[in-house]
Amino acid sequence: MSQEAELSHVRERIDAIDHQLMDLIAERAACARQVALIKSKAGDHQFYRPEREAQILRRIKAENPGPLDDEEMTRLFREIMSACLALEQPLAVAYLGPAGTFTQTAALKHFGHSVSTVPLGTIPEIFREVEAGSVHFGVVPVENSTEGVVSHTLDTFMTSPLFICGEVCVRIHHHLLSLESSLASIHSVYSHQQSLAQCRGWLDQNLPHAERVPVASNAEAARMVAERPGTAAVASDAAAEIYGLGLVATRIEDEPDNTTRFLIIGRADAPISGHDKTSLLLACRNEAGGLHAMLTPLADHKISMTRIESRPSRRGVWDYVFFVDIIGHRENPAVAAALDHLRRETLFLKVLGSYPEAVL
């Protein structure tokens, strides 16, 4: 067979597969519509089901036959589900803007591209809009593998009635964006203070004399730099594209596997998915053994803790509060028993939410 004939044979096969795929996706979308009808009839307006989506994505990952890797395969299914859900209920998701931030990347990674993303200026504003019901969910950064905790997010949870209903991790690559084409012409570098910190080593080495200017977000830095010759921003390639900037240097983060974890916040948490986490806010007695007494119930019920963070309470009543993440859903019997026990051992316990462990 000639190369032409061989190619056209395989292409015919691809066309036929695409046709089948389209029919199957359309059939899937019709099923999602049917689900919406059944839910509406029962007066259930919870169209978005994070636990069900997590289960589907986990199954896709487990059954993926290759040659596409798990990340690619789950990403494709993430988008199919996102489009199907949009037929049931178009979701509005607030994130820390402006357009082009890593928080927007996190929102799209978690929900897929069929949601509308709403940029807001500050973390407390995101909480307020979700509370007010003007958006369905919010996405906020909570911790970075190099720089640690995003304290603003934790502090906002102390007074918020909202729940955590999901988590998503994004690999962060920082680039140096500018109107200039050489490092020698750059006298100031703008970015969010976390990003400046994540690139400290590179900046010390390559731009030791440039002033570092912390601003509200990386994307805001890119927006400002687009109007200021002689400056540069540390931000994402999405921001470079949106604000028309060139990349003077790429991947300038000090840690190659620099990852940020984001939380999805909503007015309710998520039902059991089978692989869940629970986030807690605790205050213990300010006395010898206080912290020990707080952790004993977790150990007694064999609950693993994945994170513990202390923050000044800023309320005067307790000196410090602790943010603790544990494995398991609050409705799992062992977790429920540990929480009962914890309630007796601590001055204050608030369950910030149970939610599926990140799949993507």
Ligand SMILES: C=C(O[C@@H]1C=C(C(=O)O)C=C[C@H]1O)C(=O)O
């Ligand atoms: C179809 C449903 O509703 C939504 C859409 C889903 C999908 O497309 O698979 C999954 C969960 C929900 O977010 C459902 O609840 O099963």
